[in-house]
Structure formats: structure tokens, C-alpha cells
């Protein structure tokens with residue numbers, strides 16, 4: 256007996272219910288042409304994931320239900336499994352339902368609601384209590400939703416209820432190493448229960464999250480027999496013969512640096528597309544951060560949609576201008592030069608009476624960054640292009656950026672990318688085609704806001720700083736733990752003090768793409784007004 260299951264790894268848009276239903280119908284037709292018996296879509300595919308507080312609106316829930324009702328009649332010919340929020344009296348459930356020839360033949364409510372990290376599902380949903388099995392071609396299929404299969408017990412419970420195959424609808428976001436973690440966790444349960452599983456994940460960027468897809472099928476020994484590409488829409492059919500999945504294409508597992516590169520490209524592409532921008536604009540300085548953001552933006556949007564502005568000041572070195580031009584030309588993007596000196600001089604003159612007697616400090620440095628921010632935002636306003644900021648995770652961690660200056664903008668692609676990873680991704684990008692001049696990668700980073708300034712004059716070297724930041728921010732290690740790992744006391748103290756004092760800046764920074772297990776934003780919610788000082792007890796020798 257052969258059973259063909261279609262996995263619809265697609266990119267849905269939050270609250271674009273009509274477009275999502277259109278996508279579902281198109282995939283159903285495609286699956287029918289390929290003789291699938293059943294097609295499985297990702298978690299909450301009708302609304303997109305995560306709909307966040309839209310789920311608290313009854314009008315939104317009603318619109319979704321009306322759309323599902325209208326869709327149902329059109330779901331003919333094969334079984335169709337979709338996910339959507341389902342109102343039942345006082346309760347809202349995260350539901351997966353199966354339709355056969357216009358009728359709902361089974362409905363499942365997610366049992367385990369994740370409420371950690373970036374997930375807030377207990378804020379919206381009530382937990383289901385039951386399994387849901389249905390029969391197709393003498394095979395009993397069970398429905399589960401995402402977090403269900405991360406918890407020990409649910410797969411075995413379905414096996415005990417008589418399931419031959421487990422279907423899982425997912426919205427599982429990317430971070431470095433997530434794909435392996437996902438397969439390890441889920442396949443361990445599959446192996447223990449001895450029942451095969453079909454795992455369908457969505458792809459696409461949604462604000463700070465990016466979903467990688469990488470849907471898979473595991474056999475009853477927990478071995479992967481199919482894996483879809485990461486970060487690509489794909490409709491795949493896996494055949495089960497006598498209830499066992501047949502070995503088919505297995506796309507590569509997560510590849511460090513390459514997977515992050517793809518995540519960033521898709522994150523930018525979808526943010527621009529889903530927010531209706533005409534393209535993107537950025538300040539191109541000749542430094543590595545703006546060089547990488549420009550390359551990622553071109554890969555995401557196409558060269559004709561990206562525009563760069565070179566804004567030299569009196570401190571900008573010739574080589575910065577030269578490199579910025581070289582890069583713009585290599586990428587084939589429109590670029591303009593606007594020297595900022597007239598604006599900087601005007602501000603300094605206007606402030607001169609008030610600043611008489613005070614020494615020059617970061618105030619004057621920041622005026623330069625803010626002049627650039629004003630120019631870039633004016634161009635964004637005029638042209639409907641999204642202003643991309645270029646700050647990376649290391650800089651966001653220690654507050655090394657100017658509020659309303661280089662932090663002005665709508666989206667921060669590198670916000671969760673450490674400086675060391677910026678270099679690695681830039682080097683990888685150049686292997687696809689050489690667009691970032693070698694000198695941009697090899698020269699020491701500088702904000703060029705003062706004469707001969709280098710990042711390392713005021714910060715520990717990134718090779719020391721970045722691991723300290725990861726230990727403190729992503730792994731919650733204490734200052735003592737970090738010193739015990741061999742990092743210099745002075746560097747640990749400086750880094751932690753800066754992290755603790757700069758929450759206010761992060762809270763005002765644009766959203767960025769989450770690529771680590773803990774990004775700033777939804778999964779790291781620290782108070783701004785806080786007396787906590789992680790390095791208070793650290794004594795420098």
C-alpha cells in the first residue's frame with residue numbers, strides 16, 4: 256500500500272489571510288498533480304506565525320474563521336491539513352485540522368504551548384488535552400503541532416493511541432545550530448516510540464524571526480529519510496510504502512556561516528517585501544559593517560533596489576571613500592557622495608555659544624553621525640526606501656553606536672551578528688563573487704568620528720570582546736565564570752559594565768534578524784532602569 260504525503264514548506268505572511276489561503280490552494284493543486292494523497296502545511300499557516308497580539312482581537316479570529324470556511328469548500332480531491340487559531344467558547348486553541356472533500360474530518364488542539372525564549376503562546380492559547388487520529392488508505396495518521404514533539408511523551412502517546420505516522424505542523428525559527436537541535440530532539444522521541452514522523456516547517460522572515468524550513472521525514476528508527484532545503488519554498492512528496500517512508504532527497508544540514516548568510520538575506524528580503532518598501536538605502540563608509548549590509552541587501556533585493564550614500568567628513572580617510580566606491584561599483588548599485596562638512600559646521604556654529612568653555616568630546620563626534628542619519632532618513636522619506644542600519648551585535652552589546660545617528664533607520668540586519676561573524680560572513684560572501692574590497696576586511700575597524708580613531712582604542716579587541724559578550728549575554732555566565740575561563744579581568748569588567756549600562760540604547764534600536772539562540776529583543780528582556788551590575792564584585796589586580 257502506497258501513501259504519498261506532500262510537505263508544503265512555504266512562506267506565509269502574518270495577517271495576509273487572503274494571500275495565505277491563495278497559497279494553500281495553489282499548493283493543493285500542485286500536490287494533486289503529483290498524485291499526493293494528503294498535503295500538510297505549517298503551524299498557523301492561515302494567519303502566518305507568529306500573529307502575536309492580533310490573536311487577542313476577536314475581529315481577527317473571526318476573519319480567519321470566515322476565510323477557513325470559504326477555503327474548506329475548495330479543498331477537494333486530497334486530504335489537506337492546515338493550522339489556524341480556533342475559537343471554542345471562552346478558549347482559543349492553536350489548531351491543526353484535516354479536511355476531506357469539503358468536510359473537516361479531524362481537529363487537533365496543540366497540547367504543549369511554548370512560553371520561553373521568543374515564544375509567548377500561553378498568553379494567547381489554551382492547551383488542548385487530546386490526541387487526534389484519522390484514517391487514510393488503511394493508515395492511521397496523528398496530528399501534532401511543533402512544541403508537542405519537543406516534549407517527551409506526546410509521540411509515544413499517539414503511538415499508544417494507534418498512530419502509524421505522526422504529522423507535525425511547525426513554525427520553528429532559525430538560529431545557529433537549530434536544525435541539528437530540532438532533529439536530535441524530535442528523532443530521539445521518534446526512535447523511542449518507533450513510529451515515523453513528517454515534520455513540516457515554514458520559511459520566511461517575520462520581523463526579528465527568520466524561519467529556515469528544513470522540513471524532514473524520519474523513519475521509525477529516527478533516521479532522516481528526507482530533508483528539504485533550508486530557506487527555500489519547496490513542495491515535496493514523500494512516499495510511504497506499507498507505512499514506512501521511502502528514502503529520498505536529503506538536503507545538507509546547517510552549515511555554519513553559510514546558513515547565517517542565507518538567514519540574513521531572506522530576513523532582509525521579507526522585511527522589505529512584507530512592509531511594502533521600494534528598496535533599501537544605506538550609508539556606505541568603507542568599513543566592514545556597511546560593506547556587508549550592502550552586499551546582503553543586493554543579494555536580497557537586487558542591485559537596482561539598493562542605493563548607497565557616501566558621506567565623508569574631515570576624518571574620513573581617502574581609502575574609506577575609495578573602498579566604498581569600489582564596493583558600490585562591484586555591486587552595481589547607485590551611489591551618491593554627500594560631504595557632511597557643511598552640516599557639521601552649521602551645527603557646531605549654532606551650538607558654539609552654548610558650548611563655549613567646554614572641551615570637545617563625543618558630543619561633536621555624535622553630531623557627525625547624526626548629520627548622516629538626517630540625510631539618510633530624508634532620502635528614505637522621499638524615495639520610500641527602507642534605511643538599513645549597520646550596527647552589529649558587538650556594538651549593540653556595548654552601546655558603541657550613536658542614538659539618532661548611525662542608529663537611525665528601520666531595520667538592523669547585523670543586530671544579532673557579532674563582529675567576528677561579520678568578518679566570516681563577508682569572507683564567505685566574497686567567495687560567491689568578490690564585492691567587498693580585501694582592504695575593507697583587513698584594515699582595523701574605526702568609527703572615523705575623530706582623528707586616527709580605532710574601535711580598539713576604546714574597546715577590548717573583538718577576538719577577546721566577542722567571546723566575553725557571548726558568555727555573558729547568550730549563556731548568562733557570571734563575571735567570575737568568565738574570568739575563570741581565562742579572559743582578562745579588565746576586559747571582562749569593561750565589557751560587562753558597558754552591556755549593563757546600554758540597555759536603553761538597545762531598547763531604541765531598530766529590529767534585526769535573530770540568528771543566535773539569544774538575540775536582543777523578545778528573548779532577552781532586561782530592565783532599563785536597573786541597579787544590577789554584573790561585574791560589581793570583580794577586582795582588578
Ligand SMILES: Nc1ncnc2c1ncn2[C@@H]1O[C@H](COP(=O)(O)OP(=O)(O)OC[C@H]2O[C@@H]([n+]3cccc(C(=O)O)c3)[C@H](O)[C@@H]2O)[C@@H](O)[C@H]1O
Pocket residue numbers: 617620621624646650654655656657658660661701702704710759783
Ligand atoms: N538610561 C538612559 N535612558 C535613556 N537615555 C539615556 C540613558 N542614558 C543616557 N541616555 C542618553 O543617551 C545619550 C548618550 O548616547 P549617545 O548620544 O548615542 O552617545 P554616546 O553613547 O555617549 O556616544 C556614542 C559612542 O558610540 C561610538 N560610535 C558612534 C557611532 C558609530 C560607532 C561605530 O563604530 O559603529 C561608534 C562613539 O565613538 C561613542 O563612543 C546621553 O547623552 C543621553 O541623552
Ligand SMILES: Nc1ncnc2c1ncn2[C@@H]1O[C@H](COP(=O)(O)OP(=O)(O)OP(=O)(O)O)[C@@H](O)[C@H]1O
Pocket residue numbers: 537538539540541542543544545546564565566567568571627645646661699700701702703
Ligand atoms: N563616511 C561615511 N559615509 C557614509 N556612511 C557612513 C560614513 N561613516 C559612517 N557611516 C555610516 O555609519 C555607520 C557606522 O559607522 P562606522 O564607521 O562606525 O561603521 P562601519 O564603517 O560600517 O564599520 P566599522 O565599524 O568596521 O568601521 C556606517 O556603517 C555607515 O552606515
Ligand SMILES: NC(=O)CC[C@H](N)C(=O)O
Pocket residue numbers: 298369374400401402403405425426427428437
Ligand atoms: N512554534 C513552536 O511551538 C516552536 C517551539 C519549538 N521548540 C521550536 O522552536 O522549534
